[in-house]
Amino acid sequence: MALKLDASMKFGVTARLSNRAVIRRTVALLEELGYASLWAGDHIAFTSPILDPMLGLSQAAALSDRIAVGTAVYLLPLRSAAAAAKLASSLDHLSEGRFIFGVGAGGEFPREFAACGVPLAERGRRMSEGIEVLRKLWSGKPVSHAGRLWKFDEVHMQPRSYTPGGPPVWCGGRSEAALRRAGRLGDGWISYVVTPEQFAAGLATIDAARAEAGRSVQPFGTAHLLFARLDDSYDTALDAAAALLSQRYAMDFRKAAQRYCALGNPDAIAGTLRKFHAAGVRHVILDMLGTPEEREAQLRRFAAEVRPQLRDVEGG
Secondary structure (H helix, E strand, C coil): CCCCCCCCEEEEEEEECCCHHHHHHHHHHHHCCCCCCCEEEECCCCCCCCCCHHHHHHHHHHHHCCCCCCCEEEEEHHHHHHHHHHHHHHHHHHHHCCEEEEECCHHHHHHHHHHHHHHHHHHHHHHHHHHHHHHHHHHCCCCCCCCCCCEEECCCCCCCCCCCCCEEEEEEECCHHHHHHHHCCCCCCEECCCCCCCHHHHHHHHHHHHHCCCCCCECCCEEEEEEEEEECCHHHHHHHHHHHHHHCCCCCHHHHHHHHCCCCHHHHHHHHHHHHHEEEECCEEEECCCHHHHHHHHHHHHHHHHHHHHHHCECC
């Protein structure tokens, strides 16, 4: 594989940024424990309450001078590409270059596409062309675009992005089309509900698409959003994870939890993370499952009992 990856692994956290107090407490906790990043998901309409991630992450970025912030993932097809470019560039400025723009096509909840007036079958095309529009507008120069979905002449979006070329665009998705898009257009890949073996295979598909597109070998971000439940026993962790995820996604998630979650004691969690590191993951986005109090306790325990086992693969 020719993709250039970081040598070390970093740990971030995804959280529901539901109000100012939660954001302040979450940022303070991540600062205290030395986590590298804070991530937020995105939906227009979901099975449970969720706020716009760009607004919550903007508040979070103002509370820290160190922590990176990212979307995991922002449903780009639901928005005007130009409007998304402006939002992302603004957060890039307000975070002073600490923003990672994770984008995905979505589709699991068709009603939010209907609410936005976006045909579900058009989401892949809107993702690909949308990324092209983002990069043009982030240049800060007058640009034109003549695509299938968007057409404009001499649009000058100012200021240019804080990060030269724009914030890194990390693509989500597991399908063949999504993986190939990440190789052709993305600066990284954010995976979700995959095994280490599936991650390695997906990375190979991405690298092949990158080579076919003639893109040079650049540092490529590799992240995995990992459901985890840190507990004293596997069975206790599985029961808790399955119950919470089944409620969150309005479906029976027990078999999926067995296959895709990191479950059990610190040794078991560390073992799972080593497998993902070997597969090519360099940024783990932890979704610790439980009540707010349980999540905080697990993050503290993870920092104290799991990360020390991974010092040989962890970076700053």
